[in-house]
Amino acid sequence: MSVLQLSNVTKLYGSFVAVNNISFNVEKGKILSLLGPSGCGKTTTLRLISGFEVPNDGAVMFSGVDMKGRRPYERNVGLLFQDYALFPHMTVRENVAYGLKHRNFDKAKIPARVSEMLSLVKLKGFEDRRPGQLSGGQQQRVALARALAIYPEVVLLDEPLSALDAKLRQELRFELKEILSAVDATTIVVTHDQEEAMSLGDSVIVMSGGKIMQQGAPTDIYTNPKTRFVAEFIGRSxxxxxxxxxxxxxxxxxxxxxxxxxxxxxxxxxxxxxxxxxxxxxxxxxxxxxxxxxxxxxxxxxxxxxxxxxxxxxxxxxxxxxxxxxxxxxxxxxxxxxxxxxxxxxxxxxxxxxxxxxxxxx
Ligand SMILES: Nc1ncnc2c1ncn2[C@@H]1O[C@H](COP(=O)(O)OP(=O)(O)OP(=O)(O)O)[C@@H](O)[C@H]1O
Ligand SMILES: [Mg+2]
Missing domain, CATH: 2.40.50.140 (Nucleic acid-binding proteins)
Known part of the structure; x- marks a missing residue:
């Protein structure tokens, strides 16, 4: 059974259709890349999955269970926002522990879990620093540790590498893939970088104007695009x-x-x-x-x-x-x-x- 399933999901803002009748599945431990131009509905799709927005039509299911009526904190989602929004006044340790504290996780086990996550993202020794004392790449890893700490059923990463310079971005892309695979996370990664989408994703969805234009394995989308839009979006031509x-x-x-x-x-x-x-x-x-x-x-x-x-x-x-x-x-x-x-x-x-x-x- 798919860990995540969207069936005919539509989201309107007034009369504007931000997400238009989209359907897809993500299997256990797989990474789906959501790719498309600015404003095509990528973040809105993640907000619908995490419960910050409610669809006008269609269903979001986690392991076969309809999430209708469930608030964000009642969904087991690890989130990394577009600007990774760490709490600036909290230390690294407090940032990573945040989700655990707010989900009634056994208090005695929190330090061990935080420590496990910080070794996963290679930030042992940084526990007492605040985000302002970290580089962009390090902040990004704290945000990832925070998202993964809660044993999420679904991990949603919105442009996780976009704040980084090109070289660091490439290094972290590989690391991100390794970390997600180490915890067998079922993940959606949003990006508008086609190379990133193709290297991270087991499958790729190309969106435009709120619709899914094509979905498939990265190589399939590159070699067999069904439309000019998709061909031009993925690679040179x-x-x-x-x-x-x-x-x-x-x-x-x-x-x-x-x-x-x-x-x-x-x-x-x-x-x-x-x-x-x-x-x-x-x-x-x-x-x-x-x-x-x-x-x-x-x-x-x-x-x-x-x-x-x-x-x-x-x-x-x-x-x-x-x-x-x-x-x-x-x-x-x-x-x-x-x-x-x-x-x-x-x-x-x-x-x-x-x-x-x-x-x-x-
Ligand atoms: N709360 C809102 N009210 C009205 N319109 C909105 C709202 N949120 C998003 N939109 C509109 O919905 C469309 C999709 O927005 P969304 O944030 O999902 O785009 P995106 O694909 O994430 O773009 P980007 O790559 O720039 O982050 C945009 O046209 C946006 O202006
Ligand atoms: Mg966005």
Missing amino acids: NWFTGRLLPSSNGLAEFQSGSGLRMVVPVPDGSVNGTTFDVCVRPERIQINGIGQPSSLAPGNEMRGTIRDVAHLGADLHLVIEIPGGQLLTVTEKYVGQALEQSGQEVSVAFRPSDCIVVPSGS
Whole structure:
């Protein structure tokens, strides 16, 4: 049975639909990443689960039990807010003990539990400090220890790493994953960072305008987005817009508005009279010397001119102009090869199976 289940949950503020008929499950010990642009309803979804908001419609269930009518303190939820809101006048020890004291946890056992949580988040020795005497990353860990201390049935983390700089964020992302797995927490992590969502989540939900646009394993969402919105939200992409011509063998001929022809997989549903957008991820495009056979044949090949080469550590990011003037973004692994030069004529190639076809305007 799922530890957390939302069924057709809707939340209105006046006539504004903040959360629009969403349903999903989270299984025991799994992490679900909730991803989407600012204002799409992520925090509202967490507030509905924790009981700070009441749905206008639908149900929130914990291990099969309907939470209707239960106040926040009657739900076994460990919460970490968007700004992690530690109590500034309390010590680290008092902050972590807070939830335990307010939930009638056996008083004699509180010190041991606090100590256990502080070793989990690697903050032993910091017990008597106040939040103002800690770095951002340390405060974040105290907030996490506080959320996990109460043996929560469900853990809700709202942008847990957003207050941190990029390097610390990456380090803590890995630590956070380890800590959650150590306590087998059933977790929802809200983020608007797609890399974070994909690296933390066993599954990912992409939201927009209060609705779930797509849900799946991180790799599935990246390689098989159903709409342009999801494809653009998860990772970088190159786009062509055009029409599909009659097909065979599960493949179709695609003709772009600028006259490019390529072979693509046939999308689900009708292809007649509809415009499609084709997405090709930058790392799926191969660059060859002119006249050099493509290792991706039989595929899609076109001439191009390199307009920019940027060497970013392990990766090369190239901008290539193709016939019609469109600029493609291409990434290559940098393994010490001679760098392509701006102005160089090349041919670019990609497999039909590397093309993602979605309805235009989706
Ligand atoms: N109490 C409220 N009254 C009216 N509208 C609200 C209220 N709370 C949230 N909203 C609106 O509901 C929508 C969803 O808000 P929410 O806080 O869930 O967004 P979010 O996805 O968490 O965004 P962010 O990434 O910026 O945190 C927004 O348009 C917001 O303005
Ligand atoms: Mg929010």
